[in-house]
Amino acid sequence: MDTNNQNAVKGVGDWFRWHLSKFVVAPSFLMILFFVYGFILWTGYMSFTKSKMLPIYNFEGILQYVKLWKQPTWLASFENLFVFGSLFIAVAIAFGCILAIFLDQKIRGEGALRTIYLYPMAISFIVTGTAWKWILNPGSGIEKLVQSFGFENFEFDWLVDPDYAVYTLVIAAVWQASGFVMALFLAALRGVDGEIIKAAQLDGASISRIYMVIILPTLRPVFLSSFVILTHMAIKSFDLVVALTGGGPGNASWLPANFMFEMTFRRNQIGQGAASAMIMLATVLAIIVPYLYSELREKKHG
Incomplete structure (x- = not known):
């Protein structure tokens, strides 16, 4: 027992x-x-109801989505997202890749430089936006500094110019994210077989040609991963806009996340805010799902 x-x-x-x-x-x-x-x-x-200040659970169909795409501010925010996202992703990937190639040359002080480039990613977008707001402020930033050197006609007032405000978001976002992209590319570059590079050098290929023709084409997964991550960051950008431009001047630098917050929490339009949130989610899924599918397919057939 x-x-x-x-x-x-x-x-x-x-x-x-x-x-x-x-x-x-x-x-x-x-x-x-x-x-x-x-x-x-x-x-x-x-998003399928007429909810305003309080939730209403009566199903009303796609009414909120129809109203959403008739809103000039929503269309403007989506246009701003296209401009901001396109430039942010392209410049951050290009700059991050160049930094990685630069550090891959085994230069002196690589560890310190890598830390310097990576440090901005450890800072929140609120801090980044606040810092760049000081830097780009026409009354106390770059414009004021250059003018104090005697260039009195110099102007750099993008922060208060409705036509250029969205580009200040690109500057701040690239400054923060390019170091992270650099780390991805640098890790991939360090995994490249050194024998291939030596063989190409023996054949008389220059360093630039080795990178352009041999190494970079093998980094396609890193380019794709960087694109997916940066796209996700661009679509959900909210705090950077709030800290740097406040969405202004007017709504010149509004992004969809700012529109969603405004409609939901300030104008008490829960249904409209929910519809905009679902559009943002669908945009993210349209990028991530094909990426995950391709990754799983490669692993399955690899």
Whole structure:
């Protein structure tokens, strides 16, 4: 009998050890399931209602989406997103790649330079926006500094110019994200087989040609990963806009996230805000889902 009890206790102990990881993960999994995916579903349903200050659960179809695409401010914010996102992604990838190639030459002080380039990514977008707001302020920033050197006709007032305000977002965002892109490319460059480079050098190929023709084409996955990450950052950009331009002048630098916040929390239009949030989610999914599909397909056939 004692032996049976010992076996039973041992069996329970083995079962508990086998399922311990599930018990540890379960609370986090349930919280994510409820607070993330549950609220995504709730927001999606709200986008099909006439909810304003308080939720209304009567289904009204695509009314909010029709109204949304008739809103001039929403169209302007989407246009700003296209300009901001295109420039931000292109410049950050190009600049990050150039920095990675520069550091890949085993230069002196590489560790310090790598830290300097990476440091902006450790700062929140609020801090980045505030710092660049000081730098680009016509009354106390770059414009004032250059004018103090005697160039009194110099102007750099993009921050207060409706036609150029969105480009100040690009400057600040590239400054923050390019170091992260550099780290991705540098890690990939360090994984390139050195024998290939030596063989190309023996054939008389220059360093620039080696990178352009041999190395960079092999970094396609890094380019794709950088594109996906930066696209996600661009679409959800909110705090940078608030800290740097406040969406102004007027709504010249509004992005969809700022429109969603304005409609939901200031104008008490829950249905309209939910519709804009779902459009943003659909845009992110349109980028991420094909990427994940291609990655899983490569692993399956690799």
